[in-house]
Amino acid sequence: MSLDLSAETLNAAASNVLPGESLTPQLIVDDAQALLAARRLADEFAPEAALRDRERRLPWAELDAFVASGLWGITVPREFGGAGVRNGTLAEVTATIAAADGSLGQIPQNHFYALEVLRVGGSVEQQRLFYGRVLAGERFGNALAEIGHQDFKRRTRLTRAAAGWHIDGRKFYCTGALYAHWIPTLVVAKDEGRDVTYLVFVPRDTPGVTVIDDWDGFGQRVTGSGSVQFDHVRVEPEWVVPFQVSFERATTIGPLAQIIHAAIDLGQARGAFAAALQFVRERSRPWIDAKVERAADDPLTVAQFGDLAVRLRAAEALLRRAGRFVDAAQAESTDRSVAEASVAVAEARALTTTVSLDAGSRLFELAGTAATLDGLGLDRFWRNARTHTLHDPVRWKYHAVGNFYLNDALPPRHGAL
Incomplete structure (x- = not known):
């Protein structure tokens, strides 16, 4: 890109x-x-x-x-x-x-x-x-992430001046900003000599805001996850919400963000599984060695669908369980309750990641060559899952879960876990 x-x-x-x-x-x-x-x-x-x-x-x-x-x-x-x-x-x-x-x-x-x-x-x-x-019907996008640097430091700045407050900077992966009325934007500002992070709700049509439709990932193609540029964008103090302090104590911001990501992947898996079922029932040919009339009666195909179904049901159960933990942590946010919610969501996220990728891939293995015809668009399930599951690495989910159970180590507090 x-x-x-x-x-x-x-x-x-x-x-x-x-x-x-x-x-x-x-x-x-x-x-x-x-x-x-x-x-x-x-x-x-x-x-x-x-x-x-x-x-x-x-x-x-x-x-x-x-x-x-x-x-x-x-x-x-x-x-x-x-x-x-x-x-x-x-x-x-x-x-x-x-x-x-x-x-x-x-x-x-x-x-x-x-x-x-x-x-x-x-x-x-x-x-x-x-x-x-x-x-009243207004929707929020986001301008959180920045690229072009090897660290995770944010360089978009909020400047407080006598003539007014303004924002300067550039963001990417701004999912939804293209369609938004307001663009919640992560900024840093000087506060008693140190950089402090805030979330600023910026009206999308404010002068100096440029939303750039430059997302060209091979999946999640119409999420509007491109760039937003802020050139001396004036903002009002009442639009500025504390952010950094929310991670200096136990809150459910991280688990809430992650349970939605897990749900997106679960949905991708469900979509691929349903498409595979329909194609195999209606269009696939059985392999000659199966000695059956219908692909849906091929015993090896049946077993593969059974395996996918079990793991899909398991992912659904883990996601429902994670939801209960996040509910409990919202009701009473303590170090322990938020950590338990984060771990429960990480467990769900690990399984929804793998099942979404597997379902999107095995769709073709089970449906056969005819499923690859471009006009059908069945490859979108794998492309979408592969793109979205890269949001944050699943290998760190396993680490967080293992470290919690083995060493009673509470996961870090940030929006990516």
Whole structure:
């Protein structure tokens, strides 16, 4: 992908499309309603998922329907007018949408992340403001990560001056920013002589904000995970939410972020498994040595599907279990409860990673050569899973889990675990 920062490149790649007027979403009041809405939307999103992937057709209409359903507001606490659903429900909603379209399953991930940062570290006034915006139909993207350096230091800065506060910097992997009304942005600012990190909610149409549609990964093609540039962007103090202090104590920001990632991968696995079942039942030919009329009766194929089904069910169970741990940690955040939630989510994430990759690959092994025809788009399941599972390395999940059980070592506090 090009990282040319010339003015010509930025002007050519910048997205001039802004989100439409805020919709008035339905108000979802409980977990059951959220799950029902997700299943209905998944049925609507699935038929053209391969076409959107192949043509890189940005899902503006689908996102409007997604927001109108009320699902983007389901984690708003009840005291602020939302459903305040359980984390297992949030994970299942995410997995249901991701099974239909992996990109659509991922786009709200940082929206929910920002809502959790707001719940943990925002003032009551900030919570009232931004929760109200979400319930009115506005969506958040993100501008968190930066590339081009070998360290994880953030270089996007918030400057406080007498003439006003402003932001300067450049971000990448900004999933959802292309479609957002607000872009929550990680910045550093000088505070009593040291750099302190904040999350700033920046209106997407603020002068100096340039959203660049330069994401060209081979998977998750329509997540809008490109660049955002901030050139002396003026911000208001009430948009600035403490971030660093939220990791100096035990909070559920990290486990919440990670359970959604696990749910996206689970959805990819479900989608690949369902596509493989349909193809083998309807189109595949049995191998000659099986001596059966239908591919679905081939005993080795049957066994392979059984193996995938068992591991898929296990991943689902671990994800539901992780949701209960995150619920408990949100209710009472202690060093131990948050560590247990992080480990439970890491266990789920380890299995959803491997099963999503395996399901996307074995789809072709079981379905046969005809499944590779480009027009079918069945390769999107593996491409999407491979792309998304690189978000953070699964090898460190196993380390965190093993270190917890073997040495009673609590996992580190950061948003990537």
